[in-house]
Amino acid sequence: MEPGQTSMSEPIRFYYRGTVQTVTDAPLTRTILQHLRESMHCTGTKEGCAEGDCGACTVVVGELRDGKVELNTINSCIQFLPALDGKALFTVEDLKQADESLHPVQQAMVECHGSQCGFCTPGFVMSLWSLYLRQDGKTEPPTRDEINDALSGNLCRCTGYRPIIEAAQRMCTLPQVAFDHQSLSDALSELQRDQMLSYTAHSQTFHAPRTLEELMKVRAATPAACILAGSTDVGLWVTKQMRDLGDIIYLGQVAELKVMTEQSGVLEIGAGVSLNDAYAAVCRHYPAELSEMWQRFASLPIRNAGTLGGNVANGSPIGDSMPWLIALGAEIVLRSGTGQRVMPLENFYLDYQKTDLRADEFVEALRIPLPRTDGSRRTCFRTYKLAKRFDQDISAVCAAFAITLEGDIVRDARIAFGGMAAIPKRAGKTEMQLKGQTWNEATMTSAMTMLAQDYAPLSDMRASSGYRMKVAQNLLHRFWLETRLAAPLPDSAVNAFSCN
Numbered sequence: 001m002e003p004g005q006t007s008m009s010e011p012i013r014f015y016y017r018g019t020v021q022t023v024t025d026a027p028l029t030r031t032i033l034q035h036l037r038e039s040m041h042c043t044g045t046k047e048g049c050a051e052g053d054c055g056a057c058t059v060v061v062g063e064l065r066d067g068k069v070e071l072n073t074i075n076s077c078i079q080f081l082p083a084l085d086g087k088a089l090f091t092v093e094d095l096k097q098a099d100e101s102l103h104p105v106q107q108a109m110v111e112c113h114g115s116q117c118g119f120c121t122p123g124f125v126m127s128l129w130s131l132y133l134r135q136d137g138k139t140e141p142p143t144r145d146e147i148n149d150a151l152s153g154n155l156c157r158c159t160g161y162r163p164i165i166e167a168a169q170r171m172c173t174l175p176q177v178a179f180d181h182q183s184l185s186d187a188l189s190e191l192q193r194d195q196m197l198s199y200t201a202h203s204q205t206f207h208a209p210r211t212l213e214e215l216m217k218v219r220a221a222t223p224a225a226c227i228l229a230g231s232t233d234v235g236l237w238v239t240k241q242m243r244d245l246g247d248i249i250y251l252g253q254v255a256e257l258k259v260m261t262e263q264s265g266v267l268e269i270g271a272g273v274s275l276n277d278a279y280a281a282v283c284r285h286y287p288a289e290l291s292e293m294w295q296r297f298a299s300l301p302i303r304n305a306g307t308l309g310g311n312v313a314n315g316s317p318i319g320d321s322m323p324w325l326i327a328l329g330a331e332i333v334l335r336s337g338t339g340q341r342v343m344p345l346e347n348f349y350l351d352y353q354k355t356d357l358r359a360d361e362f363v364e365a366l367r368i369p370l371p372r373t374d375g376s377r378r379t380c381f382r383t384y385k386l387a388k389r390f391d392q393d394i395s396a397v398c399a400a401f402a403i404t405l406e407g408d409i410v411r412d413a414r415i416a417f418g419g420m421a422a423i424p425k426r427a428g429k430t431e432m433q434l435k436g437q438t439w440n441e442a443t444m445t446s447a448m449t450m451l452a453q454d455y456a457p458l459s460d461m462r463a464s465s466g467y468r469m470k471v472a473q474n475l476l477h478r479f480w481l482e483t484r485l486a487a488p489l490p491d492s493a494v495n496a497f498s499c500n
């Protein structure tokens with residue numbers, strides 16, 4: 001069967017509570033949460049916001065990656081059921097022990113008084129269970145940072161977080177409950193398909209190609225179909241905007257899109273690599289510059305599901321990855337049946353919500369230059385996120401600066417902002433003004449003024465136009481303070497969140 005040809009619909013199959021579940025008639029955009037609560041009557045998992053923000057719906061999904069089982073938290077309220085095909089689902093119901101005793105995660109929550117009204121509790125328990133599984137074999141309990149990160153997507157309105165954090169520490173001190181990875185791996189192997197899934201319901205089809213070849217064909221055959229990756233933007237088009245997506249092409253099974261390679265000073269990240277894995281890889285090369293952005297990008301369940309390709313393809317003017325990718329000179333790789341196109345990322349954005357992606361194309365990868373020594377030249381790079389909360393918040397302004405210095409002379413400058421224009425945009429005039437100048441306070445001050453020639457930001461619910469311009473200028477000032485040749489300030493002197 002050729003991708004794109006009309007076929008008999010195949011059922012969605014996933015593993016849940018010891019058996020293979022088969023679904024034949026659910027609409028394509030039925031969420032995992034709706035299916036759990038309304039069809040399977042497993043009501044332990046709750047719905048709070050239906051937009052990935054509160055964590056009440058947190059579940060764990062298991063899948064095979066290179067023959068190994070990976071278990072990650074996701075928000076079931078924004079994930080469509082057909083994307084679960086070939087995977088395993090774990091909910092709070094799975095924690096029930098054969099002898100009716102509580103799982104150590106639950107027991108610790110009881111002992112530490114981690115629950116009051118209890119609405120958020122199943123979500124917290126699943127995030128803690130995922131952390132518990134990652135502790136397997138470690139003698140030390142999780143650190144405070146690991147706990148905070150694991151819980152970054154869970155909100156509690158009545159208990160407060162201290163007892164829950166204590167439960168996260170306590171759970172590892174209780175008698176251990178082992179998890180059978182081998183049985184899960186065997187069950188998942190049984191579920192793998194040798195042909196792509198084409199699931200049709202209500203006259204709409206969910207295509208899940210497994211290879212680049214299949215993806216190219218199905219994209220050419222159904223150019224109007226909605227591309228779906230991690231669903232952390234698209235999911236909300238359905239749950240909040242009630243949009244009908246029509247046919248869907250799901251990228252989550254395309255093995256080639258999940259590959260990362262490093263060659264000739266460039267890190268290439270496949271468009272289907274999760275945000276968490278992508279940021280982990282890039283932070284190995286830019287730890288000081290990008291670790292805070294990694295940690296502050298949404299929450300762990302969103303980063304587990306969402307992809308770097310989706311962030312870039314969505315092209316939101318307030319997306320967090322584009323400014324730093326553009327400042328580093330990253331390229332975007334687009335692919336269709338007729339070949340590849342590669343362009344600087346900044347050229348991909350044409351206007352508000354309008355990109356250069358053609359009807360038969362998809363984003364294949366991002367190519368990110370790695371730090372290099374270039375004779376007497378050195379590049380200073382920083383990115384900053386301004387939002388109302390530390391994590392799980394969209395930026396009001398996101399800035400990235402990269403300047404190449406030879407001695408104290410600016411030889412090259414790349415500056416990009418999110419939240420300052422209709423697209424993620426470079427500050428062309430400011431960059432021109434900086435080139436050839438001495439990197440001193442006077443240069444920095446006039447560059448701050450020049451930013452007003454590059455941008456005319458809007459006022460919206462996140463920030464006013466005046467605020468945005470002011471903080472953009474101040475962030476350039478901060479960048480200079482951190483990178484000036486004489487007495488550069490350490491992170492602890494300029495960053496309210498610094499732990500150093």
Ligand SMILES: Cc1cc2nc3c(=O)[nH]c(=O)nc-3n(C[C@H](O)[C@H](O)[C@H](O)COP(=O)(O)OP(=O)(O)OC[C@H]3O[C@@H](n4cnc5c(N)ncnc54)[C@H](O)[C@@H]3O)c2cc1C
Nearest residue numbers: 052229230231232233234298306307310311313319320363
């Ligand atoms: C609670 C919450 C918090 C968030 N916080 C942040 C944040 O802090 N910073 C931030 O920048 N974003 C944030 N987001 C937005 C979102 O998580 C990111 O934009 C994410 O990277 C989208 O990736 P995805 O794989 O989920 O894309 P999807 O939702 O699947 O797709 C997004 C768009 O990209 C298209 N698309 C996806 N992949 C491709 C491809 N390979 N080729 C062509 N088109 C493609 C889709 O058709 C769609 O138009 C948040 C979202 C939520 C729900």
Ligand code: FES
Nearest residue numbers: 048049054055077
């Ligand atoms: S219901 Fe709030 S994150 Fe899903």
Ligand code: FES
Nearest residue numbers: 116117118156157
């Ligand atoms: S216990 Fe009530 S919201 Fe957390």
